[in-house]
Amino acid sequence: MPRGNSSPRTDASDAGAAHPPRRTRLVAVLAAAAVYLGLAFWLRPEMAGPLAAPLTDLRDSVVDRFHRHPDHPIDLNTATAAELEQLPGIGPATAAQILLFRERSGPFHRPEDLLALPRFTRRALNRIRPYIVVPVVPPK
16 A cells, blocks of 8 residues: 555645635635625716716716606607607617507507517516507407
């Protein structure tokens, strides 16, 4: 029996499996710090100094997209792209999808018909439901 077999084996691959290398931990800590600082500047951009104005504008544009409300209920069957874009969370691409869907499939019969659009979720529907109307379409 060889002499080296009596002691427990310590291989570099075994040590790496139990504990991540120091470099990986350092990268993880730096990434966490970067995410924390990014969120801090996003939530309180005035702390960013000279970057405050662009960060504030960016935050406001994103927030406004989801918090705007039309002045009156919007009829899904007669609305233009500009009117649809007044709905919270509806941008130019989604408004164009709604118009194209309406053109190809005919008038909407109920708000849930919007769920047939690609990437249009129930959450998005619930967000705009108070601001849309779908009048009863008489059968042909």
